[in-house]
Amino acid sequence: MKKFAMIAIMMSIASFAMSQNFWTEIALPDSCNLVNIDGTSNGNLYAATNNGLYKSTDNGSEWNLTGMSVSCGNVYIDENDVIYVNHGNQLLYSSDDALIWNTIQMPVDRGILYANDSVIIVGRLNWSGIYISHDYGDTWTHLQVLVSGYAYKIYDFNGMLILCTFAFNGEGGFFLSYDYGMTWEPTSMNQVYFYGTGAAINSQGVIYLSSSDVHLYKSDDNGQSWQPIFSVYPGVFIDIMITAEDDIYGAFDNTFLKDIAPFGVYRSSDNGETWEYINSGMGYDINISELFQSSNGSIFAYRDRLFRHLPEMPGDANGDMKVDVNDIQCIISFMMSNIESIEFTNADVNNDGIINILDIVATVNLIFQ
Numbered sequence: 001m002k003k004f005a006m007i008a009i010m011m012s013i014a015s016f017a018m019s020q021n022f023w024t025e026i027a028l029p030d031s032c033n034l035v036n037i038d039g040t041s042n043g044n045l046y047a048a049t050n051n052g053l054y055k056s057t058d059n060g061s062e063w064n065l066t067g068m069s070v071s072c073g074n075v076y077i078d079e080n081d082v083i084y085v086n087h088g089n090q091l092l093y094s095s096d097d098a099l100i101w102n103t104i105q106m107p108v109d110r111g112i113l114y115a116n117d118s119v120i121i122v123g124r125l126n127w128s129g130i131y132i133s134h135d136y137g138d139t140w141t142h143l144q145v146l147v148s149g150y151a152y153k154i155y156d157f158n159g160m161l162i163l164c165t166f167a168f169n170g171e172g173g174f175f176l177s178y179d180y181g182m183t184w185e186p187t188s189m190n191q192v193y194f195y196g197t198g199a200a201i202n203s204q205g206v207i208y209l210s211s212s213d214v215h216l217y218k219s220d221d222n223g224q225s226w227q228p229i230f231s232v233y234p235g236v237f238i239d240i241m242i243t244a245e246d247d248i249y250g251a252f253d254n255t256f257l258k259d260i261a262p263f264g265v266y267r268s269s270d271n272g273e274t275w276e277y278i279n280s281g282m283g284y285d286i287n288i289s290e291l292f293q294s295s296n297g298s299i300f301a302y303r304d305r306l307f308r309h310l311p312e313m314p315g316d317a318n319g320d321m322k323v324d325v326n327d328i329q330c331i332i333s334f335m336m337s338n339i340e341s342i343e344f345t346n347a348d349v350n351n352d353g354i355i356n357i358l359d360i361v362a363t364v365n366l367i368f369q
Contacts, residue, residue, distance in 0.1 A: 021281025023265075023307040024319065024343060029054040029063030034302055038077040039294045043321065044097060046083060048072035053085055055098055058320035059298055060308055066098040073111040084112050084120075091122065091137065104137030114154040114161065119180050123151055132181045143184070154181075155199040157207055160223055164196035166212075172196070174209055176223050188226055189217055198240040200248065208248065208272065210237040216272045229272045237266075241291040243299070248272055253287035253303055263287050265301050282307050296321050310343055315366040317347035323366050331360055 028034055032049040039045045045056040046066075053068035053075060073086040083094045091104040091112060106122050108129055114121040120137055123130035130151050131140040152164040161177040163184060173190035177183060189196075195212035202208070209217040209226070216229040216237075237250035248268045252261065262285045266275040279286070282301070289303040297311040298321070308319065315323035317330040318341075327347070334342045334355060347355050349362035 022278050023281035023309055024341060026060050026306045026308050028306050034306060035072060036074050036290060037292050037300055038075050040077055040081040041295050043294060043296050045294060046075050048075035048085060061318060061320055076112045076115055078115045084115050086111050107131050107140045113151060116156065121154060121181050157201045162199045164199065166195040173211065197238050200240045200242040202242045202246045208240060210240045210250065212236050238289045239291045241293055249291055251288040251291050251301060253289045313346050314349045315346060315363045317342050319343045328360055328363055331355060
């Protein structure tokens with residue numbers, strides 16, 4: 001009893017103050033090589049790796065290997081929450097959260113670029129071809145889009161598809177399709193050795209493209225015309241994303257330009273005119289090549305390492321987007337050792353800049369509300 005009372009007294013006077021980091025690093029599953037991350041509408045996350053497909057139901061804090069235990073090329077989840085994973089020239093898909101898998105034979109040993117209802121587009125390098133199917137992979141049509149180059153990503157913005165490419169000779173950059181991939185047309189920016197790296201759309205319907213010529217481009221007429229944004233641009237963004245608040249995030253790594261600016265993540269809150277370096281909790285000069293926002297608003301940034309930024313949720317100390325007894329345990333562990341990974345802003349429920357017993361009490365009150 002005396003021991004318990006002493007611990008209670010120590011906890012009541014102990015508190016830890018620290019500045020809140022923007023990013024929290026998350027351990028990669030089983031120290032494997034991460035290919036990419038995608039998520040379903042219910043908040044579950046899936047990570048394609050060289051060891052197989054991993055699933056997280058707690059916003060990336062913990063990962064478990066699914067029944068897909070073979071090396072994955074990439075994972076793609078369509079708007080109906082159908083999960084696609086490629087392995088060699090097989091495309092496997094599941095419509096029940098990765099419990100049962102079906103197999104489609106692909107015409108090429110390449111990754112999946114796009115899927116929506118019965119439409120599937122696969123391929124990467126043009127000498128292997130880009131192929132499209134409108135019948136769930138029963139038949140395939142070979143698309144001659146590029147002269148020579150690399151098909152990188154496809155984005156779907158309200159039925160308009162944008163294909164990002166890099167061409168070694170001939171036109172590279174961006175191609176648009178208004179018929180779900182059957183025909184493609186180049187944009188006005190395309191040129192030799194031009195790399196279209198990413199695309200995103202804001203709440204007003206303005207589409208932004210990032211490219212290898214150190215500019216952003218934007219279109220407010222559904223891709224009919226494009227205007228460059230000559231901003232104080234830190235480098236070549238290898239990926240971009242836009243939040244519901246219309247903040248633009250850009251991922252910068254050493255793919256193109258070196259020693260021009262610190263690698264990592266940049267953010268613009270004025271439509272790309274100016275940028276700030278967002279590296280708190282991530283470190284300085286960290287290679288980031290992919291950005292992903294889950295259905296609950298969490299932002300993930302990764303290449304060799306995985307980082308997460310959470311939307312504010314008071315009491316969610318462990319970052320799983322819910323408030324329960326596990327958050328109390330997380331706060332206590334942090335107070336006793338000050339080394340437990342913690343989402344500081346969410347754990348500081350009373351918003352006084354420190355973590356102490358008052359935050360535990362406030363979290364308990366939130367649980368029983």
